[in-house]
Amino acid sequence: MRTERLLATTLGIVLLVIAPGVSGLAFGTGNPAPPPRDQWSATEVGVLASLRLSQLPPTPSDPSNAFEASPAAIDFGRRLFNDKRFSQNQAVSCASCHDAKKQFQDGLPVGKGVGTGARRTMPIVGSGHSPWLFWDGRKDSLWAQALGPLEDAVEHGGNRTRYAQLVQTHYPTAYEKTFGKMPALPGAPVDASPTGTPTEKAAWKAMDAGTQQNVNRVFANLGKAIASFEKTLAHGETRFDQYVEGMVRGDRGAQRFLSPQEVDGLRVFIGKGQCVTCHNGPLFTDQSFHNTGVPPRDAGKPDPGRAAAIAKVQSDEFNCLGAFSDAKAAQCQELRFLTTDDPSLVGAFKTPSLRDVALRPPFMHAGQFASMEEVIAHYVRAPAAAVGHTELAHGAPGHTERKPIRLSDQEIKALVAFLGSLSGPVLEVAARK
Amino acid sequence: MHRLFASIFSLVVALLTTACAAPADLDLALTHATLEKKFVVTLQPPATPAAINQIHSWRIQVASPTGVPVTHARIAVDGGMPQHGHGLPTRPQATQELFDGTYLLEGMKFSMTGWWEIKLAIQSAEGSDTVTFNTVVAAPVVAR
Numbered sequence: 001m002r003t004e005r006l007l008a009t010t011l012g013i014v015l016l017v018i019a020p021g022v023s024g025l026a027f028g029t030g031n032p033a034p035p036p037r038d039q040w041s042a043t044e045v046g047v048l049a050s051l052r053l054s055q056l057p058p059t060p061s062d063p064s065n066a067f068e069a070s071p072a073a074i075d076f077g078r079r080l081f082n083d084k085r086f087s088q089n090q091a092v093s094c095a096s097c098h099d100a101k102k103q104f105q106d107g108l109p110v111g112k113g114v115g116t117g118a119r120r121t122m123p124i125v126g127s128g129h130s131p132w133l134f135w136d137g138r139k140d141s142l143w144a145q146a147l148g149p150l151e152d153a154v155e156h157g158g159n160r161t162r163y164a165q166l167v168q169t170h171y172p173t174a175y176e177k178t179f180g181k182m183p184a185l186p187g188a189p190v191d192a193s194p195t196g197t198p199t200e201k202a203a204w205k206a207m208d209a210g211t212q213q214n215v216n217r218v219f220a221n222l223g224k225a226i227a228s229f230e231k232t233l234a235h236g237e238t239r240f241d242q243y244v245e246g247m248v249r250g251d252r253g254a255q256r257f258l259s260p261q262e263v264d265g266l267r268v269f270i271g272k273g274q275c276v277t278c279h280n281g282p283l284f285t286d287q288s289f290h291n292t293g294v295p296p297r298d299a300g301k302p303d304p305g306r307a308a309a310i311a312k313v314q315s316d317e318f319n320c321l322g323a324f325s326d327a328k329a330a331q332c333q334e335l336r337f338l339t340t341d342d343p344s345l346v347g348a349f350k351t352p353s354l355r356d357v358a359l360r361p362p363f364m365h366a367g368q369f370a371s372m373e374e375v376i377a378h379y380v381r382a383p384a385a386a387v388g389h390t391e392l393a394h395g396a397p398g399h400t401e402r403k404p405i406r407l408s409d410q411e412i413k414a415l416v417a418f419l420g421s422l423s424g425p426v427l428e429v430a431a432r433k
Numbered sequence: 434m435h436r437l438f439a440s441i442f443s444l445v446v447a448l449l450t451t452a453c454a455a456p457a458d459l460d461l462a463l464t465h466a467t468l469e470k471k472f473v474v475t476l477q478p479p480a481t482p483a484a485i486n487q488i489h490s491w492r493i494q495v496a497s498p499t500g501v502p503v504t505h506a507r508i509a510v511d512g513g514m515p516q517h518g519h520g521l522p523t524r525p526q527a528t529q530e531l532f533d534g535t536y537l538l539e540g541m542k543f544s545m546t547g548w549w550e551i552k553l554a555i556q557s558a559e560g561s562d563t564v565t566f567n568t569v570v571a572a573p574v575v576a577r
Contacts, residue, residue, distance in 0.1 A: 050546075057484070131486070277517065277545060277547070278545065280485070280545050280546065281485055281486075286485070286486070286522075286544040286545045287486055287544060288519075288522045288544040288545075290519065333488040333539075333540060334488065334523070336539075336540065337488065337523040337524050337525060337526065337539065337540025337542075338523065338524060339520065339521065339522065339523055339524045340524065342519075342520040342521075344513075344518065344519045344520055389518075391517055391518045391519055
């Protein structure tokens with residue numbers, strides 16, 4: 001019985017894969033048309049089809065944030081996202097670095113809040129699909145991620161106790177509409193946090209456990225509201241998606257969506273460039289961590305990336321298993337089955353999505369490269385990593401069985417042109433659940 | 434019936450395998466004797482292949498060479514993509530023995546299409562041994 005069902009499914013897949021080729025052939029019958037400009041094999045159509053936006057599943061619900069689908073939470077989150085009062089100098093909001101006019105990033109090599117950060121501001125759109133947040137994945141949910149910059153000394157530079165009181169003062173209605181009764185914070189100091197300055201840490205230690213817990217609760221809920229808003233931001237269709245939809249349907253008219261040079265670049269992308277190895281799926285990312293030997297911004301301070309993030313996410317009081325998570329322990333599968341000791345995590349950073357990539361130079365985790373040409377040149381050069389080992393092949397035997405990436409100048413130009421076809425609108429869509 | 438299924442399956446694998454092709458002669462058998470022939474191990478993937486990046490479970494059956502289920506075994510899981518030089522994106526664990534000699538393997542995840550190795554190190558009263566399985570994760574092709 002099961003074999004039959006498997007057989008039926010498999011046959012279905014075979015037909016789906018073959019169908020575009022068949023319909024392509026059908027053009028020739030009766031009405032002789034010129035051969036299509038772009039010839040793709042059934043295998044290639046299969047790869048292209050897996051990259052189109054229509055294949056993106058609905059954003060998975062986050063069991064650790066019970067409020068994310070609530071319109072009240074989304075509205076509250078949007079207001080918090082844009083509120084500069086939630087910073088040490090009253091001048092930095094989430095939107096300062098995640099600018100809606102720039103696909104929710106800032107175009108700078110490293111983030112600039114109340115100080116200067118060490119890594120590139122990440123785009124937010126589509127991040128609800130990531131099991132791990134930040135370049136090193138040191139947070140395991142969008143809401144826990146949102147709390148990081150709020151207390152980071154060079155980003156918002158504030159502290160949770162001050163933020164909880166700001167919510168009490170400025171957002172009592174919005175808060176209670178979403179999360180219920182606002183906890184009392186009797187005798188809380190103005191500034192206190194277990195992660196702040198020595199003075200803030202001392203003030204935190206002096207607080208009673210109940211007040212600490214209440215501050216943490218309000219702080220966690222701030223993150224949940226911000227995450228709820230962020231989760232409504234989605235990618236819109238690009239010229240690439242329109243082209244591939246046409247190729248899958250066998251609609252030759254869709255060839256107009258990409259220039260011949262862009263099509264050449266697309267061939268490199270899914271072929272000898274090996275880009276699709278990690279930049280896979282409709283978001284062009286495997287959501288995983290890789291060391292590709294990108295030189296550190298500061299040669300004296302190589303960044304261990306993912307390897308240094310494991311202990312942070314495991315011990316984070318705001319993780320999926322923590323007291324402020326709405327998930328059952330069994331739902332925290334990513335954390336439960338977290339890879340902790342793989343040597344390939346050293347110097348590894350998250351594969352970024354390539355949607356809108358052409359709109360957001362500079363590139364890599366600390367803005368090391370100003371142009372896409374420089375990025376591609378790096379992958380061709382495949383230098384040794386400053387920390388850990390690069391996954392890229394140098395062509396030396398015995399490294400990995402992977403082939404070195406060898407591209408001509410013309411192929412690099414075509415690849416850059418193709419990446420430009422991945423730019424599209426940012427949409428704000430109601431939470432899907 | 435089974436042969437038909439097998440040939441269709443290899444056709445699908447051939448059609449869907451992407452740029453970084455797995456070796457053509459890759460042994461994809463789901464039952465293997467362990468390296469020193471102490472056990473015979475069968476891996477049971479989920480009936481419907483999991484989506485890329487979706488955490489899911491497999492089952493592992495461990496038997497003696499004569500087919501007697503091996504109970505109370507401890508199974509360590511490792512693996513990765515030999516063509517890319519990286520390990521598994523998660524650390525899967527054999528979390529419980531469902532019934533005699535059949536173990537639940539939780540936390541499996543594949544982050545990309547292509548050739549993956551699944552390596553098991555089995556420890557039981559009968560001794561210790563290791564076995565490596567190959568699996569090729571195909572690109573999902575979904576109807577519009």
